[in-house]
Amino acid sequence: MKKLSTTTRGLLREIKAEAAEIPVAERRNFLLRGLQLTAGSAFAMGAAKVMAEGSLPPNIPAWTKSLGRGVVSVPYGQPSRFEDDVIRRTVSWLTATTESSISMTPIHEMKGIITPSGLVFERYHAGLPDVDPDQHRLMIHGMVDNPITLTMDDLMRFPSESVIHFLECPANGGMEWHGTQMEALQFTHGMLSCCEWTGVKLSTILEEVGISPDAKWVLAEGADGATMTRSIPIEKALDDTLVVYAQNGEKLRPEQGYPVRLFNPGWEGNTSIKWLRRLEIGDKPWYQREETSKYTDLMPDGTARKFSFIQESNSVITSPCPERPMLRKGVHELEGIAWSGRGTVKRVDVSLDGGVSWRQAKLKGLVLPKAITRFSLEINWQGEPLLLQSRSIDETGYVQPTLTQLRDIRGSNSIYHKNSIHTWKLDTDGTVSNVQLG
Amino acid sequence: MFNWDNKIMIKVLLLISIFAFSQTVWSKDSGYYGYGQPATPEEIAGWDIDVRPDGKGLPIGSGTVSYGEELYEAKCASCHGAFGEGEGRWPKLAGGFDTLSDAKPEKTVGSYWPYASTLWDYIHRAMPFTQPQSLTADETYALTAYVLYLNEIIEDEDFELNQDNFTDIEMPNKDGFFVDPRPDVNNPACMNDCKDPAAIKVTSAIKGITPLEHIDKEKQSSEQKMPVIEEQSITDPSKVNEMKMGGSIYGKSCVICHGQGVTGAPIFGDKEAWAPRIKQGLELLNKHALEGYAGDAGVMPAKGGNPSLTDQEVNAAVLYMIENSQ
Numbered sequence: 001m002k003k004l005s006t007t008t009r010g011l012l013r014e015i016k017a018e019a020a021e022i023p024v025a026e027r028r029n030f031l032l033r034g035l036q037l038t039a040g041s042a043f044a045m046g047a048a049k050v051m052a053e054g055s056l057p058p059n060i061p062a063w064t065k066s067l068g069r070g071v072v073s074v075p076y077g078q079p080s081r082f083e084d085d086v087i088r089r090t091v092s093w094l095t096a097t098t099e100s101s102i103s104m105t106p107i108h109e110m111k112g113i114i115t116p117s118g119l120v121f122e123r124y125h126a127g128l129p130d131v132d133p134d135q136h137r138l139m140i141h142g143m144v145d146n147p148i149t150l151t152m153d154d155l156m157r158f159p160s161e162s163v164i165h166f167l168e169c170p171a172n173g174g175m176e177w178h179g180t181q182m183e184a185l186q187f188t189h190g191m192l193s194c195c196e197w198t199g200v201k202l203s204t205i206l207e208e209v210g211i212s213p214d215a216k217w218v219l220a221e222g223a224d225g226a227t228m229t230r231s232i233p234i235e236k237a238l239d240d241t242l243v244v245y246a247q248n249g250e251k252l253r254p255e256q257g258y259p260v261r262l263f264n265p266g267w268e269g270n271t272s273i274k275w276l277r278r279l280e281i282g283d284k285p286w287y288q289r290e291e292t293s294k295y296t297d298l299m300p301d302g303t304a305r306k307f308s309f310i311q312e313s314n315s316v317i318t319s320p321c322p323e324r325p326m327l328r329k330g331v332h333e334l335e336g337i338a339w340s341g342r343g344t345v346k347r348v349d350v351s352l353d354g355g356v357s358w359r360q361a362k363l364k365g366l367v368l369p370k371a372i373t374r375f376s377l378e379i380n381w382q383g384e385p386l387l388l389q390s391r392s393i394d395e396t397g398y399v400q401p402t403l404t405q406l407r408d409i410r411g412s413n414s415i416y417h418k419n420s421i422h423t424w425k426l427d428t429d430g431t432v433s434n435v436q437l438g
Numbered sequence: 439m440f441n442w443d444n445k446i447m448i449k450v451l452l453l454i455s456i457f458a459f460s461q462t463v464w465s466k467d468s469g470y471y472g473y474g475q476p477a478t479p480e481e482i483a484g485w486d487i488d489v490r491p492d493g494k495g496l497p498i499g500s501g502t503v504s505y506g507e508e509l510y511e512a513k514c515a516s517c518h519g520a521f522g523e524g525e526g527r528w529p530k531l532a533g534g535f536d537t538l539s540d541a542k543p544e545k546t547v548g549s550y551w552p553y554a555s556t557l558w559d560y561i562h563r564a565m566p567f568t569q570p571q572s573l574t575a576d577e578t579y580a581l582t583a584y585v586l587y588l589n590e591i592i593e594d595e596d597f598e599l600n601q602d603n604f605t606d607i608e609m610p611n612k613d614g615f616f617v618d619p620r621p622d623v624n625n626p627a628c629m630n631d632c633k634d635p636a637a638i639k640v641t642s643a644i645k646g647i648t649p650l651e652h653i654d655k656e657k658q659s660s661e662q663k664m665p666v667i668e669e670q671s672i673t674d675p676s677k678v679n680e681m682k683m684g685g686s687i688y689g690k691s692c693v694i695c696h697g698q699g700v701t702g703a704p705i706f707g708d709k710e711a712w713a714p715r716i717k718q719g720l721e722l723l724n725k726h727a728l729e730g731y732a733g734d735a736g737v738m739p740a741k742g743g744n745p746s747l748t749d750q751e752v753n754a755a756v757l758y759m760i761e762n763s764q
Contacts, residue, residue, distance in 0.1 A: 089649060090649075091647075091648070091649060093527075096517075096694075097567075097694055125564070126564065140477070141477050141486065144468075146468055146469055146476065147476065147482060148475060148477055149474055154474040157473050180641060180644065181644055181648070184648055184650060184653060187649075207470070208468060208471055208473070209468060210469070221488070225564065277485070278485055284490060284492070286488050286489075286490050286559075287490070287556055288488070288559060288560070289559070289564075292552055292556050293547075293551055296615060298538060298543060300539060302539035302543070303538075303614050303615065303616060305615070305620075307617055308620065310618075310620060349629070354633075354638045356632055356634075356638075357631070358627075358629045359629075387640070391627065399626070401625045402625065413541075417620075425642070434642075435641060436640075437639065438640075
């Protein structure tokens with residue numbers, strides 16, 4: 001027999017599924033009845049159980065005994081209506097306004113390593129601009145032989161490359177330098193996504209314009225209301241920086257910089273300027289607002305780190321997590337994700353006792369440089385309380401640090417680059433909460 | 439001495455090295471693809487707005503502290519506060535000196551920013567928040583001078599900032615930054631008996647500040663609800679189009695103060711706060727919105743500080759707020 005959901009959300013979902021079988025005229029009544037029933041949970045459990053079983057073996061569900069929708073009834077496909085809680089979310093008190101704010105990816109619901117384009121976290125500094133690709137231009141100038149402007153058509157004529165890389169805001173987890181604040185994985189680690197990105201290598205464009213031997217920095221600038229800017233060292237620009245126009249097989253989403261963005265693999269997301277309109281080549285950094293006032297890391301002595309570009313290796317257990325408690329005793333696949341801005345994740349260790357002892361997890365699926373990598377470990381849980389942790393090690397030998405190790409050096413005021421080992425407290429009833437260990 | 443064989447060998451080596459050099463540094467000559475159009479000096483001048491600490495990029499212009507104060511009060515104070523103290527969660531601009539190593543550091547323009555050029559550049563490219571790139575070079579010099587004055591970096595209120603004296607300004611924290619030294623932590627990746635289990639102290643999350651309604655629907659949301667236009671809530675159906683326009687203007691301009699009650703603005707949807715104002719009549723509310731108003735509770739700048747709005751747009755936004763707050 002199907003185990004019934006114990007959460008209100010699960011119950012509502014089951015009732016919605018049941019309602020789909022009932023003729024439209026009766027559906028409204030049914031839903032009303034269902035909602036009234038959820039008020040008294042004992043009744044609701046019983047009622048939902050009876051209704052749910054109408055579709056279960058040996059019965060035949062309504063969708064098996066009827067015709068479904070035809071092709072192109074939805075020309076651009078959408079997720080199932082039963083997945084309507086898999087959405088980006090924000091924490092409204094973090095920022096003064098939604099136009100200069102951030103939302104988080106529901107990483108507790110993600111499978112594999114690719115984040116669907118519509119769920120990639122958002123970060124705007126002056127809202128989402130509505131850029132007309134025909135009217136958009138990318139200008140490349142400064143210390144170059146031939147300054148040029150490119151239309152989108154021009155840009156897409158250059159030889160293209162596709163790569164799979166994570167994109168992470170350096171403030172991911174940064175709310176918790178002083179202590180735990182967030183009661184859900186989406187908010188502790190959700191400023192993170194991983195996509196296939198397609199575009200032109202910036203080095204190809206720099207060769208085309210011919211840069212001066214004295215060129216040391218590139219200023220990238222967006223076409224949004226903030227005309228967001230960052231200075232990028234020429235070594236990175238000539239290495240793996242891409243000028244990207246497509247994501248997961250289709251054109252970039254507006255939220256991700258449509259029609260064109262910069263993409264700096266493994267570096268803090270803020271450097272990957274969206275709605276890219278201009279690249280200026282120069283001999284010094286520009287010290288723009290986003291590389292002085294913001295995106296610098298304040299140390300305990302009052303000095304600050306600048307140009308802290310790399311997203312160092314990090315990992316987190318995604319199942320269980322506060323959104324996905326352990327509902328039953330028995331064998332569980334403990335699962336999580338790891339990533340490193342320096343390259344490939346080589347190993348992930350898991351601890352069930354708050355870091356007293358560790359065992360190696362299995363890496364599964366695609367293991368790619370600067371991409372989300374999945375790890376897994378089967379455990380047999382019999383209701384004992386656990387302190388769950390994961391620890392990633394990348395190809396350079398870098399080991400994800402503990403929060404205490406980070407704080408010993410950086411204090412608690414640096415906001416950015418908190419990639420410490422994360423702890424979930426699993427209670428005897430299967431609930432999972434966010435804790436820090438001292 | 440040289441013989442012909444040696445000379446040929448040297449030439450061959452030279453050729454190889456030239457070839458190898460050109461291959462590694464530039465595998466293709468500039469202009470190889472020939473895509474795009476040459477960027478003209480006029481086109482570049484229109485878009486190249488960045489300013490560097492050495493003054494490169496500063497346009498010709500000037501502005502005084504006192505003109506900056508006038509502009510600041512009209513265009514900046516509603517978010518950044520009359521003295522740069524910052525309203526609500528809007529950025530604090532002034533003060534915070536000698537707090538950077540405190541438990542609660544205040545990172546302001548004066549206490550933290552290493553270069554004044556960043557201030558000029560950022561004001562010019564991105565401020566005011568709702569009207570980026572609307573300020574002239576002179577206005578930007580004046581506002582920069584005033585923000586520096588608020589931080590006591592410029593002390594003379596008659597001071598005029600211009601392209602020639604700009605790089606003389608030294609910011610207090612100019613030597614406060616150094617290049618990222620990471621990796622800075624070494625975790626030995628211990629596997630067994632890594633610590634004493636009895637010594638582990640567990641600190642839990644602060645409750646009630648995470649938006650959790652998707653996990654537990656019974657829990658009250660800590661989120662502010664964003665208003666939606668519901669046509670049945672409109673008392674007069676002939677006003678639907680105006681309401682839609684008003685909603686759009688509200689979302690772009692008014693929400694910045696009326697969303698959270700910045701500078702005493704009545705909060706959208708707060709019936710109690712709006713009732714006495716609505717009683718005064720639409721005509722007066724429109725007049726205050728268009729011309730500006732200073733009351734006991736706070737200040738309403740003319741057109742919400744956004745002169746690019748038409749009167750019709752402002753009136754529509756007023757209607758929209760009233761309809762959703764009664």
